[in-house]
Amino acid sequence: MPEPLLPPIPPYTKQHLPTERVTIPMVFPVINPTRWRSSYNEDWGSHRHTGCDLIAPKLSPVVAPFAGVLGFKPQTFWIVREDGWGCLGTHLNDDTPGTNDNKAHLDFMFAPNLVPGERVREGQLIGYVGDSGDADGPHLHFELHGPEGMRDPAPSLKVARRLRAPLPLLPPEPNRLEGCVRRFAAKTRRLTVLPLTEPRYKTLVLSETALAQLGGEAGLAALERSRVVSLTVEKQRVERATLVPAGARSATESGQPLVRLSGSSLSPDATLTRCATAELAQFTKLSSPRWIRTGSMALGPLRMRGTKLKQAAILGLSGAPASLFSQEVVQEALRYSGFTRFGGAVGSGRIILILADG
Numbered sequence: 001m002p003e004p005l006l007p008p009i010p011p012y013t014k015q016h017l018p019t020e021r022v023t024i025p026m027v028f029p030v031i032n033p034t035r036w037r038s039s040y041n042e043d044w045g046s047h048r049h050t051g052c053d054l055i056a057p058k059l060s061p062v063v064a065p066f067a068g069v070l071g072f073k074p075q076t077f078w079i080v081r082e083d084g085w086g087c088l089g090t091h092l093n094d095d096t097p098g099t100n101d102n103k104a105h106l107d108f109m110f111a112p113n114l115v116p117g118e119r120v121r122e123g124q125l126i127g128y129v130g131d132s133g134d135a136d137g138p139h140l141h142f143e144l145h146g147p148e149g150m151r152d153p154a155p156s157l158k159v160a161r162r163l164r165a166p167l168p169l170l171p172p173e174p175n176r177l178e179g180c181v182r183r184f185a186a187k188t189r190r191l192t193v194l195p196l197t198e199p200r201y202k203t204l205v206l207s208e209t210a211l212a213q214l215g216g217e218a219g220l221a222a223l224e225r226s227r228v229v230s231l232t233v234e235k236q237r238v239e240r241a242t243l244v245p246a247g248a249r250s251a252t253e254s255g256q257p258l259v260r261l262s263g264s265s266l267s268p269d270a271t272l273t274r275c276a277t278a279e280l281a282q283f284t285k286l287s288s289p290r291w292i293r294t295g296s297m298a299l300g301p302l303r304m305r306g307t308k309l310k311q312a313a314i315l316g317l318s319g320a321p322a323s324l325f326s327q328e329v330v331q332e333a334l335r336y337s338g339f340t341r342f343g344g345a346v347g348s349g350r351i352i353l354i355l356a357d358g
């Protein structure tokens, strides 16, 4: 199980909040037309406002502004990056669609595939705009937290990249639907799924082939609620189905080998490059106090699944420029560690370089 991640706690105070300006590259966290103004640090009587309120129609999709480790509880989510920057959003939807009942199932508050403590990708669906808690109307209250405390999210929001829709897990294809299974009636082979794109259950009939591809009735019964299935649908009938691997990356984030280094006097090792590509998808944070951290990079042991090599790795943390990983840096790392082989991959704003013995 991933470790639980505690939410950043905004100060409830009449004192001024920190006003140092920062711009964190991000995707705008709400899809759909949004009205907002800079209201961080405004005096609201009993306290100062700790974020910006992004006003949007109820049930507008909320997406991860950047990649990081996710935590959530009813109404609220938070995402923390490896470098200590994080965000928090609240007032997610708690109404059954079409009502104002404050009693919605969590399926209408959060994306169905979220697991607390797991890594989310930039642009991934997190949940839906609502008016839960003490909100006057539907909006996302959005906060930015840094390693040294809160900051105004407005400068980052002003230049944030706008998406037209949450990013899918797999490259989009016509007639393909990604969702999580909610019910299966074996007699009629009717499958109820919650798509990753909208808070509305869909009922489809599984073909024999698709049912077998999902492991039959037993496979469906054992399926975790957060596990994503990819369904190819023709006329309300699922013709083909696959289980999306847990931790699948979005199409825009797949790892790229460090090609710049091939052809130089140093040639990357294919096995280690494959390991590095896999690590990009799974690595969430510096897992050991034995890591040495310098600026935007860290050096330390990296335990990897399925290998028995004694290894060290240099990890480019989020925001590290790719130019850091020149031939000179690789040479330096090999010299420093005493290892002779290396492989690496770039993606998701990170660079992983793995070093190993011959």
Ligand SMILES: [Zn+2]
Residues within 6 Å of the ligand: 049, 050, 051, 052, 053, 141, 142
């Ligand atoms: Zn607010």
